[in-house]
Amino acid sequence: MNKKDVIIALDFKDRAETMDFLQRFTDEKPFVKIGMELFYGEGPDIVREIKDRGHSIFLDLKLHDIPMTVKKAMKNLALLGVDMTNLHCAGTIEMMKYAMDGLTEGALEAGRERALLIGVTQLTSTSEERMQKELLINASINDCIVKYAENAKEAGLDGVVCSPLEAAMVKDACGKSFLTVTPGIRYPGAEVQDQVRVTSPADARAIGTDYIVVGRPITKAEDPVAAYRKVCADFLG
Ligand code: C5P
Numbered sequence: 001m002n003k004k005d006v007i008i009a010l011d012f013k014d015r016a017e018t019m020d021f022l023q024r025f026t027d028e029k030p031f032v033k034i035g036m037e038l039f040y041g042e043g044p045d046i047v048r049e050i051k052d053r054g055h056s057i058f059l060d061l062k063l064h065d066i067p068m069t070v071k072k073a074m075k076n077l078a079l080l081g082v083d084m085t086n087l088h089c090a091g092t093i094e095m096m097k098y099a100m101d102g103l104t105e106g107a108l109e110a111g112r113e114r115a116l117l118i119g120v121t122q123l124t125s126t127s128e129e130r131m132q133k134e135l136l137i138n139a140s141i142n143d144c145i146v147k148y149a150e151n152a153k154e155a156g157l158d159g160v161v162c163s164p165l166e167a168a169m170v171k172d173a174c175g176k177s178f179l180t181v182t183p184g185i186r187y188p189g190a191e192v193q194d195q196v197r198v199t200s201p202a203d204a205r206a207i208g209t210d211y212i213v214v215g216r217p218i219t220k221a222e223d224p225v226a227a228y229r230k231v232c233a234d235f236l237g
Pocket of ligand 1: 161
């Protein structure tokens with residue numbers, strides 16, 4: 001697995017649509033993200049099938065539960081053979097440490113490299129106002145994101161999901177080798193859809209983020225393979 005890579009978000013409703021999309025890629029095997037919709041609809045077999053086709057997989061299920069439950073769940077995800085997965089940093093440092101233990105145990109049992117474990121700080125759908133009023137977090141959202149990233153680092157996680165604009169802040173606080181995985185990638189002038197703060201692949205590269213997650217600019221393109229290649233060229237150089 002490359003350290004820097006483009007991850008395609010497979011936000012499709014079912015296996016048929018997903019396979020229809022993936023079969024277009026004959027010369028390359030892109031790193032892909034499987035989210036809740038596809039995973040809960042199709043079950044773990046969808047992960048095995050895509051893995052068997054030669055893709056690296058980021059399983060985006062954002063776990064958040066008591067530490068031992070998360071540990072056992074992570075062990076099962078490791079046995080499934082995912083390459084990257086994630087959890088909510090809000091589950092505490094203890095929960096994140098247990099998660100890492102579960103992933104490590106599973107990797108040892110499967111004889112595979114441990115999957116990268118990535119934390120979710122604050123969802124981009126959570127505004128600062130809601131975070132303060134509803135969650136009673138008396139801090140700015142940026143301070144909260146940095147603190148959660150620092151907690152993730154202390155727990156031994158590999159990095160966090162964040163917007164490209166937050167990536168620099170996270171790198172400053174947690175060091176260059178702490179990974180940042182960033183969605184919200186759009187070309188200037190393209191439709192932004194429901195994304196608010198967007199960055200181009202070239203700008204994401206300049207900011208120094210490690211992985212970009214790109215959905216619709218590739219999945220809805222007339223020629224998804226050409227769109228994927230362009231994103232890779234602009235981000236990876
Ligand atoms: O289609 P688009 O490029 O906007 O897809 C981005 C992907 O990244 C989607 O799967 C979306 O759920 C995910 N994501 C995001 N913003 C976050 C976290 C995840 O867009 N803060």
